[in-house]
Amino acid sequence: MCPYMKTIDGFDAHRSHFLLTSLLIGQLKRSVHARIVVVSSLAHNFGWIRFHDLHSQGSYNSGLAYCQSKLANVLFTRELARRLKGTNVTVNSVHPGTVNSDLTRHSTLMTIFFTVFSTFLKTPREGAQTSIYCAVAEELHSISGKHFSDCAPAFVAPQGRSEETARRLWDISCELLGIEWN
């Protein structure tokens, strides 16, 4: 939910989860067991992948870009889980809740909304719980490719369950970043 920004490489600033994971994956696979937790959001429900304009150069709406990036997180989790089968590395995505954080710093309207409804929002400490749960809970030992909210399995929107979209996004991401990922 930021104003339009690009990285120095000219990317819309949402490719980060993908690149960071690709840089760490070798190390993670060499670990005895490793878990990747992708912080997504309920907002993925309202997103769709605009393949014709992934960098939002044609038009940019910060709310829609946010939803798209959160959907991309879910699709990334799905495809990565598929690729990690047979390794001891798992990956799951989480909806942390609506957390009273500085997420709204670029929007006056959202800041007012968050202030008015602050008693209904999670504190950052509460918002961290599902991520921590996915990182350490014994029962999730071999669970991968799932989405969690309030420390329980959560609904994934149909557009977040499409293997075809997940693969297409994956391939384009590799191409854009100039990396091979086997």
Ligand SMILES: *[C@@H]1O[C@H](CO)[C@@H](O)[C@H](O)[C@H]1NC(C)=O
């Ligand atoms: C996964 O971990 C188990 C031990 O918990 C080990 O025996 C096995 O070789 C590991 N598999 C891979 C692919 O690293």
